[in-house]
Amino acid sequence: MADDKASRTANIFDVARLAGVSHQTVSRVLNDMPNVRPATRARVEQAIAQLRYSPSPAARALVTRRTRTIGLVTPGTVDYGPSSIAMNFNFAARAARYNVDAISSAQTDVAEVRIAIDGLLKQRVDAIVLIVIDAEVLAAVQALELDVPVVAAAATPRPHPRLVAIDQYRGARAAVRHLLESGYTTVRHIAGPARNPDAIERLRGWREEIASARAQSTPPLHGDWTAASGYRIASETDLAPGEGIFVANDQMSIGVLSALRERGLRVPDDIGVVGFDDIPEASFVYPSLTTVRQDFAALGEILMQKVLLMVEEPDTVSESTPLPTRLVVRDSAPSRP
Structure with missing residues (x-):
């Protein structure tokens, strides 16, 4: 039973963790690409066999069409939270060797956001990420049906597979x-x-x-x-x-x-x-x-992980647990006995 469960739930990140390599290395092995050391390839293949991992056929079909570019739709504001999320997502994307094509949009207008998304799709991006600051836009994003993965940073009372948030x-x-x-x-x-x-x-x-x-x-x-x-x-x-x-x-x-x-x-x-x-x-x-x-740095990393999982293994994507916050006590409201 344990092996059956592993075969149903294992994804490319599980293989990477077990083999002690990056998910990009696992992807190179799966697609028989060069520049992988024989010992590393053997370790990845052993992890694949142990987990009974089988990559998504749909994801493998996309490999040759990828541009390694992600479209990012940001609010047309300089508020600290959205700006910090965008900056840290850019860091995480670059670490994963992806480019980011960013567009700012007035995010109180669903039509404007859709225009921004259409513009990015024309650039053949591999995924769309949105930093959402309006509840009506968020509802529209959750209902989108596109040919590429869509991920949004926004808090909601109910988790959603497309959403990543801080609690x-x-x-x-x-x-x-x-x-x-x-x-x-x-x-x-x-x-x-x-x-x-x-x-x-x-x-x-x-x-x-x-x-x-x-x-x-x-x-x-x-x-x-x-x-x-x-x-x-x-x-x-x-x-x-x-x-x-x-x-x-x-x-x-x-x-x-x-x-x-x-x-x-x-x-x-x-x-x-x-x-x-x-x-x-x-x-x-x-x-x-x-x-x-x-923790905006952690949010940027998890946003990128969600994108990669949706690109590599769309069938395994599930709801994400919101990241915890931390109360920092200073002089404006000190702790009292």
């Missing part, structure tokens, strides 16, 4: 829990744009942690990711000492800290603030920002 929901719950455990009786939320998938998941995490703790609930306040919107919201909102604020990203948190200082509210003595992302500036603002760290 925004649990990261948000950890932020809210920390503020409550630090003695702040109410935790307000300055959320991101209402249609942004990551913002939606952080909002969901905030709501459910508040409900779980039976803490006082307040309406969420939506910003646009910028420091200016965080400043405006914190300037206009009635706040009282003893409250905490969970802010959906660090840029808005910087605006919040500035507004609170101008209002004479001390952080963290009067108000606690927790952000999200852990941008490089987070430890240098005053007070230094407690925040939720996202």
